[in-house]
Amino acid sequence: MLPHGNVWRVADNKDLLFPDSTVTPTSADREKGGIALSDPSAGIDVDDWESSYDSNTGIFSLKNKRTLISYPVLTIPDAVKISFAFDANMRPSVAWTDSLGSAKFYWYDSVPEDYTTTTLPAGTKTPVVCHDQKLSFFTILNVTDVILFYIKSNNTLVWRIQRERYNTEHYVCDVSADAQLLKVGMGTDNRLKIVFSSGTADL
Numbered sequence: 513m514l515p516h517g518n519v520w521r522v523a524d525n526k527d528l529l530f531p532d533s534t535v536t537p538t539s540a541d542r543e544k545g546g547i548a549l550s551d552p553s554a555g556i557d558v559d560d561w562e563s564s565y566d567s568n569t570g571i572f573s574l575k576n577k578r579t580l581i582s583y584p585v586l587t588i589p590d591a592v593k594i595s596f597a598f599d600a601n602m603r604p605s606v607a608w609t610d611s612l613g614s615a616k617f618y619w620y621d622s623v624p625e626d627y628t629t630t631t632l633p634a635g636t637k638t639p640v641v642c643h644d645q646k647l648s649f650f651t652i653l654n655v656t657d658v659i660l661f662y663i664k665s666n667n668t669l670v671w672r673i674q675r676e677r678y679n680t681e682h683y684v685c686d687v688s689a690d691a692q693l694l695k696v697g698m699g700t701d702n703r704l705k706i707v708f709s710s711g712t713a714d715l
Contacts (some may be wrong), residue, residue: 524549527705531560532697537709540564541595541695546602548558548576549583556598557646574604586618595695597641597658599674603627605658615639617660621677630678635665638693644704659702661696662708663687669706669713686714 522687526533531542547554560577570589574596575582585604588594590611592657597605603620610616615636621628632639639662646656657674661684664670669687671677691711701704706713
């Protein structure tokens with residue numbers, strides 16, 4: 513749900529809602545979600561979730577911080593930075609880069625009704641995924657989306673959206689050569705905010 517596609521601004525972590533506001537360049541990713549994977553019965557803005565990654569096995573897992581139940585999601589060899597979000601049906605979407613610089617995106621495709629992994633363009637940096645509006649009022653109306661952001665090799669920030677099955681890149685802005693995305697999430701003013709861990713954006 514991106515009204516007019518022009519609601520972007522750079523934010524500090526403190527401007528994000530919890531638990532997005534706790535993410536740092538060295539911490540695990542955190543998101544609001546429902547009570548269990550593939551269970552949206554209570555909505556997707558109920559419990560706090562945190563990711564973990566076992567570099568020995570390559571297993572990426574998600575833990576509900578209230579129930580303390582951990583769910584193995586997929587195996588990712590040599591991951592460097594991982595970001596996750598849940599869709600409106602509490603299915604995980606996961607974006608990452610590996611030690612060789614390859615960037616990939618794991619998501620649920622409603623057409624074949626199965627998970628798929630998309631390889632992002634060569635040179636992609638710091639892919640970050642978010643669900644734009646998690647409140648039940650909006651998810652019930654089916655006006656929300658999982659959105660994937662990443663920086664291309666030509667130093668532009670772009671996004672792809674779930675309702676387009678992530679087929680189309682949408683330009684956001686130019687960024688500096690050293691720009692790195694940290695987090696995208698809903699802010700305290702109910703606007704979607706983009707956080708950079710380094711670099712600048714031409715906004």
